[in-house]
Amino acid sequence: MAKKFARITLDPDFQISAVDNRIYGSFIEHLGRAVYTGIYQPEHPSADEEGFRRDVLDLVREIGVPIVRYPGGNFVSNFYWEDSVGPVAERPRRLELAWRSTEPNLVGVNEFASWCKKAGSEMMMAVNLGTRGIEAACNLLEYCNHPSGSKYSDLRISHGVKNPHNIKVWCLGNEMDGPWQTGHKTAWEYGRLADETAKAMRQIDPEIQLVVCGSSNTGMATYPQWEATVLEEAYDHVDYISLHTYYGNRFNDTANFLAQSDDMDRFIKTIISTCDFVKAKKRAKKEMMLSFDEWNVWFHSNSQSDDTMQNRPWAVAPSLLEDRYNFEDALLVGLMLITLLKHSDRVRMACLAQLVNVIAPIMTEKDGPAWKQTIFYPYLHASKYGRGIALHTAQRSSRHDTMDFTGVTDVESTAVWNQEQEELTIFAVNRDLEEDIVLESDVKGFPGYRLAEHLVLEHDDVKAENGPERQVVLPQNAESRNELSGGLLKTRLAKASWNVIRLKKEKGTL
Ligand code: AHR
Numbered sequence: 001m002a003k004k005f006a007r008i009t010l011d012p013d014f015q016i017s018a019v020d021n022r023i024y025g026s027f028i029e030h031l032g033r034a035v036y037t038g039i040y041q042p043e044h045p046s047a048d049e050e051g052f053r054r055d056v057l058d059l060v061r062e063i064g065v066p067i068v069r070y071p072g073g074n075f076v077s078n079f080y081w082e083d084s085v086g087p088v089a090e091r092p093r094r095l096e097l098a099w100r101s102t103e104p105n106l107v108g109v110n111e112f113a114s115w116c117k118k119a120g121s122e123m124m125m126a127v128n129l130g131t132r133g134i135e136a137a138c139n140l141l142e143y144c145n146h147p148s149g150s151k152y153s154d155l156r157i158s159h160g161v162k163n164p165h166n167i168k169v170w171c172l173g174n175e176m177d178g179p180w181q182t183g184h185k186t187a188w189e190y191g192r193l194a195d196e197t198a199k200a201m202r203q204i205d206p207e208i209q210l211v212v213c214g215s216s217n218t219g220m221a222t223y224p225q226w227e228a229t230v231l232e233e234a235y236d237h238v239d240y241i242s243l244h245t246y247y248g249n250r251f252n253d254t255a256n257f258l259a260q261s262d263d264m265d266r267f268i269k270t271i272i273s274t275c276d277f278v279k280a281k282k283r284a285k286k287e288m289m290l291s292f293d294e295w296n297v298w299f300h301s302n303s304q305s306d307d308t309m310q311n312r313p314w315a316v317a318p319s320l321l322e323d324r325y326n327f328e329d330a331l332l333v334g335l336m337l338i339t340l341l342k343h344s345d346r347v348r349m350a351c352l353a354q355l356v357n358v359i360a361p362i363m364t365e366k367d368g369p370a371w372k373q374t375i376f377y378p379y380l381h382a383s384k385y386g387r388g389i390a391l392h393t394a395q396r397s398s399r400h401d402t403m404d405f406t407g408v409t410d411v412e413s414t415a416v417w418n419q420e421q422e423e424l425t426i427f428a429v430n431r432d433l434e435e436d437i438v439l440e441s442d443v444k445g446f447p448g449y450r451l452a453e454h455l456v457l458e459h460d461d462v463k464a465e466n467g468p469e470r471q472v473v474l475p476q477n478a479e480s481r482n483e484l485s486g487g488l489l490k491t492r493l494a495k496a497s498w499n500v501i502r503l504k505k506e507k508g509t510l
Contacts, residue, residue, distance in 0.1 A: 004432060005397065005438070005440075006395070006398070006428075006438070007396045007442070008413055008439070009441075010393060010424065010441060010445055012445055012446070013445070014391050014393070016342065016345050018344075018390075019344045019388060022066050023341070023350040024066055024350070024352075025066055025293070026065045026067075026352045026354065027293070027294065028071075028355050029072045030079075031073060031098075031321065032318060033318075033322070033356075033358070033364070034354055036104070036317035037317055037366050038053075038056065039056050040106070041053050041364075050111065060120075060355065061120055064384060065355065065383070067169065067349065069171065070125060071084075072174055073294075073353075074098030074175065074181060076130070077181050078098060080128075081109060083105050084105050084108025085155075088106060091105035095314065101313070102315065104316055109143070110156075124293070124349070125167045126171035126173065127197070129190070130181055130184075131183050134196055139152050140152075141204050141205060141208070142204055144164060145164050145167060145205045147163075147164050172197055172212050173190070173213055177213065177220055177222050177226050178220070191230040191232065195236075210237065211241070211291045213242050214226065214243050215244075218263070228274050228277065231274070232281070232282075236284070240291040241271060241290060241291065242294075243291070243295075244294035244295070245263075245295055246294070246296055246298035247332060249297075250299055254328050255408075260335075262405050263405075268339070268343045275288035276288075287346075291349040295350060296354075300324055301322050301323045325374045327457070330375050330473060331497075335431070337378055338412055338428075341386060365468050369468060371466065372466060373465075373466055374457075377457050377474075377475050378498050381427070381475070385423070386416045389416065395412075398410045400432070410430065411437055412431060414426075423503065423505075427499070427500055428491075428493055428498075428501065429497070432496070436494050436495050437492075438490050439499075440489070449506070450506050451484055451503055454481060455477065455499070455502075459472070459496075489501070489503070
């Protein structure tokens with residue numbers, strides 16, 4: 001059998017793009033226990049004066065989440081924002097149609113804006129283009145961003161919020177191609193509505209950035225014609241098109257499961273081509289950017305959640321979508337992060353969906369602590385060390401085939417150069433399940449750079465999980481697996497492992 005190998009060449013001149021830090025964004029939806037008993041639980045011992053859990057805030061700050069999408073997701077298509085503001089005692093309880101729960105409206109637009117400040121995150125707001133339209137979207141924008149002297153800005157001030165929130169990024173609805181969406185539309189119907197809503201919103205605040213809905217996933221029958229039609233209607237007035245994808249290991253085939261980041265790569269390439277086709281057709285100057293604002297592994301909790309929604313509807317904050325992640329899920333999340341970085345010239349925002357309790361890296365016990373799922377770690381590492389300039393790596397790797405994919409690289413990797421800190425970080429996943437593979441990195445383009453750290457996430461059991469009491473999937477130091485000489489770094493990547501190899505320029509070297 002041919003020897004397995006992986007090689008990359010790193011040079012400061014091989015630049016993909018400066019990474020927009022917003023690709024490390026996340027998402028909080030009014031869904032399950034994301035908000036209630038997730039970020040907000042006034043009776044919890046760690047709660048602050050506003051009822052927000054400090055233990056959760058600490059973990060969010062540890063990751064460094066630059067932007068958080070809110071309030072949905074499917075939830076937004078039946079969201080009455082006016083119910084979520086003003087005196088809490090006067091806010092109505094609402095039937096929430098997407099998840100068949102009861103929304104108590106204890107946390108709304110202003111509370112969430114305050115949470116974002118505490119978390120150090122920017123807020124990405126979605127408007128309801130399901131049951132509502134231009135008017136409600138404009139009123140919400142006026143409420144949030146207009147300083148004062150108008151009906152809705154003065155309403156905000158009367159609610160005790162003097163300064164506008166100045167929310168920059170706005171999503172024009174959510175997954176409007178999906179028949180499950182309340183107020184689902186055809187591509188043309190949605191494209192027209194999105195365009196008119198965008199135009200009106202820009203009249204109120206010309207500084208906002210707008211995200212139009214792409215397909216819910218590549219399996220939709222309307223994909224990718226949906227994107228072409230929507231963009232033909234709305235290209236001139238929007239800045240980003242959204243992409244969503246979730247993967248699962250439904251047939252318990254780990255090799256095939258880990259190959260799914262290749263599908264994400266293909267998805268991104270298709271959407272770039274579609275955007276550029278419409279750009280050419282319209283003779284437009286503007287380049288459409290991509291917002292991958294929902295991505296993750298999601299499948300573990302499906303039947304449990306379906307059962308709750310069907311048989312025990314209308315609860316407040318029921319346990320829904322509480323996927324318990326294992327080690328192989330963390331590997332795929334790492335691979336997906338690498339894929340996003342490889343496209344950082346066009347993917348300018350991305351949201352790991354979601355952040356707390358609902359398909360999330362952070363979980364909470366109602367009567368106990370907040371804790372880290374396996375997927376917490378690759379997300380943390382990428383957000384912490386993946387800021388700077390993404391580099392082309394001229395990657396070569398031995399390959400394998402899986403049930404659904406051919407020519408899958410054994411090692412998938414990328415690199416980010418932080419010029420200011422004089423740090424170079426290689427992210428690499430060995431997706432071979434049997435063999436360690438040596439990654440050879442030519443770093444002659446970075447003279448004076450020395451190994452600073454090698455973090456590895458590995459485990460004998462790909463199904464190993466973390467829990468509130470036990471963190472069994474934890475990053476370890478693996479510096480001893482590296483040899484650097486003559487500008488060639490050789491790193492042993494353990495079979496099935498996520499690796500963060502950090503180099504730093506030695507002080508005093510040229
Ligand atoms: O993130 C969970 C759900 O997945 C979102 O509400 C929806 O947009 C997507 O289908």
